[in-house]
Amino acid sequence: xxxxxxxxxxxxxxxxxxxxxxxxxxxxxxxxxxxxxxxxxxxxxxxxxxxxxxxxxxxxxxxxxxxxxxxxxxxxxxxxxxxxxxxxxxxxxxxxxxxxxxxxxxxxxxxxxxxxxxxxxxxxxxxxxxxxxxxxxxxxxxxxxxxxxxxxxxxxxxxxxxxxxxxxxxxxxxxxxxxxxxxxxxxxxxxxxxxxxxxxxxxxxxxxxxxxxxxxxxxxxxxxxxxxxxxxxxxxxxxxxxxxxxxxxxxxxxxxxxxxxxxxxxxxxxxxxxxxxxxxxxxxxxxxxxxxxxxxxxxxxxxx
Numbered sequence: 001x002x003x004x005x006x007x008x009x010x011x012x013x014x015x016x017x018x019x020x021x022x023x024x025x026x027x028x029x030x031x032x033x034x035x036x037x038x039x040x041x042x043x044x045x046x047x048x049x050x051x052x053x054x055x056x057x058x059x060x061x062x063x064x065x066x067x068x069x070x071x072x073x074x075x076x077x078x079x080x081x082x083x084x085x086x087x088x089x090x091x092x093x094x095x096x097x098x099x100x101x102x103x104x105x106x107x108x109x110x111x112x113x114x115x116x117x118x119x120x121x122x123x124x125x126x127x128x129x130x131x132x133x134x135x136x137x138x139x140x141x142x143x144x145x146x147x148x149x150x151x152x153x154x155x156x157x158x159x160x161x162x163x164x165x166x167x168x169x170x171x172x173x174x175x176x177x178x179x180x181x182x183x184x185x186x187x188x189x190x191x192x193x194x195x196x197x198x199x200x201x202x203x204x205x206x207x208x209x210x211x212x213x214x215x216x217x218x219x220x221x222x223x224x225x226x227x228x229x230x231x232x233x234x235x236x237x238x239x240x241x242x243x244x245x246x247x248x249x250x251x252x253x254x255x256x257x258x259x260x261x262x263x264x265x266x267x268x269x270x271x272x273x274x275x276x277x278x279x280x281x282x283x284x285x286x287x288x289x290x291x292x293x294x295x296x297x298x299x300x301x302x303x304x
Contacts, residue, residue: 001136001162002204002212002234005099006259008066014296015259015303017101017236018061018288019266020070020089022050026271028281047081050074054089056285057270061292062096069101069236069264090134099136101164101236107141107148114151120162121155137162139214139236142191149198156202156210163211165195168226170216170239188222189229196230208234208260215253217245217263224252227260235261241268241295251302258303265295 027049039045075086106116119138122131142165168188178188199209217239239245240263253261273287
């Protein structure tokens with residue numbers, strides 16, 4: 001996965017990942033009305049809204065970005081229909097050549113972790129292997145330690161998939177745990193060391209591990225320190241834009257070759273039409289494209 005992602009970033013000259021995290025409030029009125037008329041006030045109506053919305057955005061931006069990151073919670077709140085929309089969104093993105101990061105943030109142990117690993121390992125039924133989710137990578141919570149990570153590492157090696165493990169997140173209250181001192185060292189540094197250690201078990205061919213880290217854009221100094229501490233770990237960076245992170249803050253998150261990170265923006269892109277006075281509601285995907293181009297140019301200004 002990581003080699004594919006790096007090559008896609010180089011090809012597009014754009015380290016942007018679009019977070020496909022739709023909410024009901026984001027959906028343009030004309031799509032809502034059509035789906036409600038067709039399917040009634042049902043989860044299927046919302047699932048179809050999300051799917052139409054996502055496909056239109058993917059159509060506009062797929063040649064400009066390396067990756068998308070759908071957040072599963074936005075879909076699974078609507079039950080089976082929502083999960084269908086999630087899976088179909090992934091399939092559509094993959095068909096357009098995009099790397100898909102499933103933002104699932106799983107974290108458990110033993111047989112439960114092995115079952116969750118099916119997101120990237122697939123499942124086998126009577127000797128027939130099936131890749132039901134089609135994600136190239138997933139996000140994980142490391143709170144349970146290596147027991148919760150190990151089954152996913154096997155999937156990385158067996159199926160060339162990837163992980164992004166929470167290390168220093170962008171939300172303000174993350175510091176309540178992540179900044180606690182353990183033997184005089186912040187817990188996020190201890191986590192970073194573990195992620196680096198685990199990463200040695202699943203290396204790519206271009207200097208980075210298949211096991212990456214989530215490092216927020218909103219903590220510049222910590223991010224710079226973590227880049228030095230984790231030279232072979234690719235960063236998934238949330239917090240750009242709507243949460244206050246700026247391109248200038250990320251200058252030293254990149255490695256010496258202008259690589260090493262992918263930067264997420266969700267509502268700043270997919271809901272851009274709600275703030276862009278130059279487009280109509282029916283041009284929501286055009287507004288998303290404009291936001292992607294602006295973000296690309298912003299990030300290119302600090303890539304080395």
